[in-house]
Structure formats: C-alpha cells, structure tokens
Amino acid sequence: MDLLIEGMREAIEMLISGDPEIFEITWLTLKVSLSAILISTLIGIPIGVILGLTAFRGRRLLLVLVNIGMGLPPVVAGLWITMLLWRSGPLGSLSLLYSPFAIVMAQVLVSLPIVIGLTCSAFQQIDKNMLIQIKSLGATRFQTVSLLLRETRIAIMAAIMAGFGRVIAEVGAAMMVGGNIRGETRILTTSIVMEVSKGNFDVALALSFILMSLAFIITFFLTILQQRNKKQ
Amino acid sequence: MKLNKIFTVSLLAVFLFMMSACSNSTNGTNEKNQAKPDETNTAEVKDLILTTTTSTQDSGLLDVLIPMFEEEQKNTNVKTIAVGTGQALEMGVKGEADVLLVHAPDAEEEIVNSGDAINRKRVMYNDYIIVGPSADPAGIKGMEVKAAFKQLFDKDAVFISRGDDSGTHKKELGIWKSIEITPADNKGYAETGQGMGNTLQIAAEKQGYVLTDRATYLAQKDNVDLDILVEGDDDLLNIYHVMQVNHEKHDKVNSEGAEAFVQFMIADKTQKVIEEFGKEDFGESLFVPYTE
Structure with missing residues (x-):
C-alpha cells in the first residue's frame, strides 16, 4: 500500500518537475500507438467492409485467418518482424530494426486483425432488407457504404478502441523490435519492464500511472465520439 | 450527414496531428544531420x-x-x-x-x-558473489565457492539459476561442471530464464541462494532481502x-x-x-x- 501511494506521488512529481525524459517517452508512446492504430484503421475498415458485405471464394478462410490474428501473441509478431528486418533478412538493407518504425509495424500487425474482424462482424449484422431498400432508392456504391458506416458507427468505434487497447498495452514486440533504446525506442511499457528489472518499483509504478492516464484520456475521447448524438 | 462529418473531421484531426508529429521528428533528425557535418565534415550519421x-x-x-x-x-x-x-x-x-x-x-x-x-x-x-537468505539455512557463509556449491547441492537448498544462457548463467554452469554435479537433479534448483535483477527478486521471494554479479546486487540491495555469503574467490572473477x-x-x-x-x-x-x-x-x- 505504501508503495502504491509512493508510486502515485512519484508520478505526479515526475510530471510536475517536467523531467524531459519522461515527456520524451510518453510522447513517443503516443506517436507510435496513434500511428499504429491510424494505419490499422485506414487499412482495416475497408477490408472489414469488403469482407462483411461481399461473398467470394476463400472469404471464409480469410475470416478464419483474421480471427486467429485477433489473438496473435505480440511476441510472435515481434519475432517475425525482427527476422524480416534483420540485416540478413529480406528487408535488412533498410536498417529499420530498433527504430520506432519497427514498433509501429509490429503494432499494426497485432491490431489490424482486430479492426478488420470487428468491422466485418458489424457489417454482417446489417439487415438485408435495409441493403435492398438503400439500393432501391438508387444510392451509388459510395453512398451505400458511407450510409452503412454511419449506421455501424458504434461498432466501428468499438473496433478502433479494441485495437488501440492492444497497441498501447503491447510490450513484448516493442521490446524485441525496438530494443528499448534510450531516447530512441523507449516507450512507456518497455521502460516499465526495465525499471522493474532494475528494482525501481516506485518509478515503474509511476510510469504505469502515466500509461494508464494516457490510455484513459484517449479512450475517453473515443468513447465520447462513439456515444455522441446517441439520443437523436 | 452531420455524424459523418464529425467522424471524418476527427479522423482528419488525428491524421494531421500525426503528420505534424512526424514532420517534427524528421525536422529533428535533419537538424541533427545538418549540425553534425559542420563539425566533422561527414554527411551521414x-x-x-x-x-x-x-x-x-x-x-x-x-x-x-x-x-x-x-x-x-x-x-x-x-x-x-x-x-x-x-x-x-x-x-x-x-x-x-x-x-x-x-x-x-x-x-x-x-x-x-x-x-x-x-x-x-x-x-x-x-566479481560474482553468492547471495542468500541472511539466516543461511545451508550454512555456506565464508566457504570457498566450489565447496559452497557442493553443500548447496547436498542439502538440496533452494537455488535460483538465471537459466538464460547469459554470462552469469554460463559461469554458474561452469562451476557445477567443475565439481561434476548436475544441479537440475535437485528439487530446490529452479531456472528463471530472466535477467539478473528479476532473478534476484525471485530468489528473495523464495528465500533461495543465487550466483550474481556484484554490480546488479548492489544496485538491488535495498529491494532484495539477501546477504552476501561467499565472495573474494579467484574463481569468481567476472x-x-x-x-x-x-x-x-x-x-x-x-x-x-x-x-x-x-x-x-x-x-x-x-x-x-x-x-x-x-x-x-x-x-x-x-x-x-x-x-x-
């Protein structure tokens, strides 16, 4: 209990004293996770829509793969990306390993299936009669999709939030492909792991409060966005 | 339509935010790259x-x-x-x-x-040291390292090993080998597969003995309730x-x-x-x- 209070005090002190390293780490965490979830959203929603609305050969197999991907262990994603980016690997000449870009890659890999899968299931639940109605009113394909996107807004925001939760909580892959390099790839989760192994539990606890506040603020805004105008 | 707008606008806002963040960071590296040539006449970092x-x-x-x-x-x-x-x-x-x-x-x-x-x-x-609970149930305090290892094995004491192929782990295995003992036979022997800091914390929780480098032990001393029991042996140089x-x-x-x-x-x-x-x-x- 003492440690908990101590950690909270430390967190507040860190923020007030304006320790530049903490800000740098927090800022990088924010940049990396938001980039990852943005990329996942931009790629994942269109794919989810297509998977949800159309029927084609191999669609079911694709869905199985997406659903497995939802549970892809981050360390597995990390290991794959590490081997891909190694100097001896296929993308070795780009020297991307141990850079924030590599962390974003790993985080996209673990969050993309979540966004695709949840978007797809939202679109599959759309009433067939509504689809027919929209079409009979002469909507273009673009109009149809944008109308349906509005209709499924709540589920899609939930998909983005679930993806974001995965991304900000991720540590295994970030450690492997990022390397926890001070001033370059050290993010909140990897610094927590490091501080624990150093035995600085108070610092680790303080960082955990900062991480949770960050997650809270972002999820708060996403939830507001999701629930907005619900009464109308 | 209104909802759609809100959604698009907020997505755009996030996107712009990201773009500015990215360009900030590229500016940062550019500055770094540009600042350096002035001093060293080399273009690339x-x-x-x-x-x-x-x-x-x-x-x-x-x-x-x-x-x-x-x-x-x-x-x-x-x-x-x-x-x-x-x-x-x-x-x-x-x-x-x-x-x-x-x-x-x-x-x-x-x-x-x-x-x-x-x-x-x-x-x-x-140097490496053997640390353990201050009560020292296996009674190895002040012994030579090989004798201490033997005693720990004979008494089936709780021994926490790194088990991660690290330098410290290699050292520990070397000592076991030199006295021809396979420690894994003992029930008290456990491998953590983790770093030195974590292994010390686990050893403290389990009140076990552990071979550690002095630097990590000193850095962790306040967190772990373990005392130095064996030190100063030539075999323990790191x-x-x-x-x-x-x-x-x-x-x-x-x-x-x-x-x-x-x-x-x-x-x-x-x-x-x-x-x-x-x-x-x-x-x-x-x-x-x-x-x-």
Missing part, C-alpha cells in the same frame, strides 16, 4: 548497434558512457541492445550487431576463433571484454564505429569514469578498470 549484457545497462554504467562516446564521435548514433551474453554473442555471429560488450570469456574465444569477432580487448571486471564484429565476414557491419568504440572503451579517460562509477551511490566501485 551512422548507427552503431552495441549488444551487451543486462548488467551494464541495469547498473546504469552505459547511461554514462554512451553519451560520452557520442560526444566524441559526432557521426555515430549508438543503439544499445541489452540482452543476455548468449544472445549478444549470437547476434555478433549473425552479423546483426557491430560491437559487443560481454562477459563470458570461453564463449567469446569461440567466436573470435571462428572469425566472427575481431579486435577483442579486456575492459574491466567485477571479466568484461569488448570486441567488434568482423566486417570481412559480415559486410553490413559499421566497422569504423565499432573500432572507435573498442578504442573508446580502453582509453584512459573512459577507464577513469568506469573506476569512479557507482562510488557516490553505493560507496564502492561497481566495475574495476582492467585493460591489457
């Missing part, structure tokens, strides 16, 4: 991947040395990857690292002989070497930076810093300079 053991990072030594090195070599950006010595050496063999700072002399000689590493230099040492990965065998290696780092580690100035490191916080040096 090259990465130098240093793989090392957790003890050099967890003790905080590298946080002091790396900025010093980067100050000296303006066009080198060091990427420190702190892993167990086993993995550090393996990354050298695969050519994934440029320079290694490790502490497992036998395994190091192997990769020098295989031609994967060159220019191996002795840097510093500290020697660190620095070496560069052979660029003739692995063509992507930054050999210039690696060579500079080796030179830096054995320079008098650096050795002085190593000697002073830790005196303020722990009352004694964590590492002792030990060049050839």
Whole structure:
C-alpha cells in the first residue's frame, strides 16, 4: 500500500518537475500507438467492409485467418518482424530494426486483425432488407457504404478502441523490435519492464500511472465520439 | 450527414496531428544531420548497434558512457541492445550487431576463433558473489565457492539459476561442471530464464541462494532481502571484454564505429569514469578498470 501511494506521488512529481525524459517517452508512446492504430484503421475498415458485405471464394478462410490474428501473441509478431528486418533478412538493407518504425509495424500487425474482424462482424449484422431498400432508392456504391458506416458507427468505434487497447498495452514486440533504446525506442511499457528489472518499483509504478492516464484520456475521447448524438 | 462529418473531421484531426508529429521528428533528425557535418565534415550519421549484457545497462554504467562516446564521435548514433551474453554473442555471429560488450570469456574465444569477432580487448571486471537468505539455512557463509556449491547441492537448498544462457548463467554452469554435479537433479534448483535483477527478486521471494554479479546486487540491495555469503574467490572473477564484429565476414557491419568504440572503451579517460562509477551511490566501485 505504501508503495502504491509512493508510486502515485512519484508520478505526479515526475510530471510536475517536467523531467524531459519522461515527456520524451510518453510522447513517443503516443506517436507510435496513434500511428499504429491510424494505419490499422485506414487499412482495416475497408477490408472489414469488403469482407462483411461481399461473398467470394476463400472469404471464409480469410475470416478464419483474421480471427486467429485477433489473438496473435505480440511476441510472435515481434519475432517475425525482427527476422524480416534483420540485416540478413529480406528487408535488412533498410536498417529499420530498433527504430520506432519497427514498433509501429509490429503494432499494426497485432491490431489490424482486430479492426478488420470487428468491422466485418458489424457489417454482417446489417439487415438485408435495409441493403435492398438503400439500393432501391438508387444510392451509388459510395453512398451505400458511407450510409452503412454511419449506421455501424458504434461498432466501428468499438473496433478502433479494441485495437488501440492492444497497441498501447503491447510490450513484448516493442521490446524485441525496438530494443528499448534510450531516447530512441523507449516507450512507456518497455521502460516499465526495465525499471522493474532494475528494482525501481516506485518509478515503474509511476510510469504505469502515466500509461494508464494516457490510455484513459484517449479512450475517453473515443468513447465520447462513439456515444455522441446517441439520443437523436 | 452531420455524424459523418464529425467522424471524418476527427479522423482528419488525428491524421494531421500525426503528420505534424512526424514532420517534427524528421525536422529533428535533419537538424541533427545538418549540425553534425559542420563539425566533422561527414554527411551521414551512422548507427552503431552495441549488444551487451543486462548488467551494464541495469547498473546504469552505459547511461554514462554512451553519451560520452557520442560526444566524441559526432557521426555515430549508438543503439544499445541489452540482452543476455548468449544472445549478444549470437547476434555478433549473425552479423546483426557491430560491437559487443560481454562477459563470458570461453564463449567469446569461440567466436573470435571462428572469425566472427575481431579486435577483442579486456575492459574491466567485477566479481560474482553468492547471495542468500541472511539466516543461511545451508550454512555456506565464508566457504570457498566450489565447496559452497557442493553443500548447496547436498542439502538440496533452494537455488535460483538465471537459466538464460547469459554470462552469469554460463559461469554458474561452469562451476557445477567443475565439481561434476548436475544441479537440475535437485528439487530446490529452479531456472528463471530472466535477467539478473528479476532473478534476484525471485530468489528473495523464495528465500533461495543465487550466483550474481556484484554490480546488479548492489544496485538491488535495498529491494532484495539477501546477504552476501561467499565472495573474494579467484574463481569468481567476472571479466568484461569488448570486441567488434568482423566486417570481412559480415559486410553490413559499421566497422569504423565499432573500432572507435573498442578504442573508446580502453582509453584512459573512459577507464577513469568506469573506476569512479557507482562510488557516490553505493560507496564502492561497481566495475574495476582492467585493460591489457
């Protein structure tokens, strides 16, 4: 209990004293996770829509793969990306390993299936009669999709939030492909792991409060966005 | 339509935010890249991947040395990857690292002989110690290290091993081997597969014995309820070497930076810093300079 209070005090002190390293780490965490979830959203929603609305050969197999991907262990994603980016690997000449870009890659890999899968299931639940109605009113394909996107807004925001939760909580892959390099790839989760192994539990606890506040603020805004105008 | 707008606008806002964040960071690197040529007349900042053991990072030594090195070599950006010595050496063999700072002399000689590493230099040492519960249920306090290991085995004491192929783990296995004992036969023997800091914490929780390097123990002393029981034996010397990965065998290696780092580690100035490191916080040096 003492440690908990101590950690909270430390967190507040860190923020007030304006320790530049903490800000740098927090800022990088924010940049990396938001980039990852943005990329996942931009790629994942269109794919989810297509998977949800159309029927084609191999669609079911694709869905199985997406659903497995939802549970892809981050360390597995990390290991794959590490081997891909190694100097001896296929993308070795780009020297991307141990850079924030590599962390974003790993985080996209673990969050993309979540966004695709949840978007797809939202679109599959759309009433067939509504689809027919929209079409009979002469909507273009673009109009149809944008109308349906509005209709499924709540589920899609939930998909983005679930993806974001995965991304900000991720540590295994970030450690492997990022390397926890001070001033370059050290993010909140990897610094927590490091501080624990150093035995600085108070610092680790303080960082955990900062991480949770960050997650809270972002999820708060996403939830507001999701629930907005619900009464109308 | 209104909802759609809100959604689009907010997505756009996030996107713009990201773009500005990205351009900020590129500006940052540009400045860095531009600032450096003025001083060194070299256009490119090259990465130098240093793989090392957790003890050099967890003790905080590298946080002091790396900025010093980067100050000296303006066009080198060091990427420190702190892993167990086993993995550090393996990354050298695969050519994934440029320079290694490790502490497992036998395994190091192997990769020098295989031609994967060159220019191996002795840097510093500290020592291993056996720590355990202050009550010392197995009664090993003050014994010689081999006798202590034997006693721990005979009494089936709780012994927590790193089990991660690190330098410390290799050392521990070497001691068991020298007294011809297979420790895994004992119920009290457990492997954590984790770093030294975590292993000490687990040992403290389980009230077990553990072989550790002194630096990590001193750094953790306040957290773990373990006392030094065996120390000062010649067998317990923990020697660190620095070496560069052979660029003739692995063509992507930054050999210039690696060579500079080796030179830096054995320079008098650096050795002085190593000697002073830790005196303020722990009352004694964590590492002792030990060049050839």
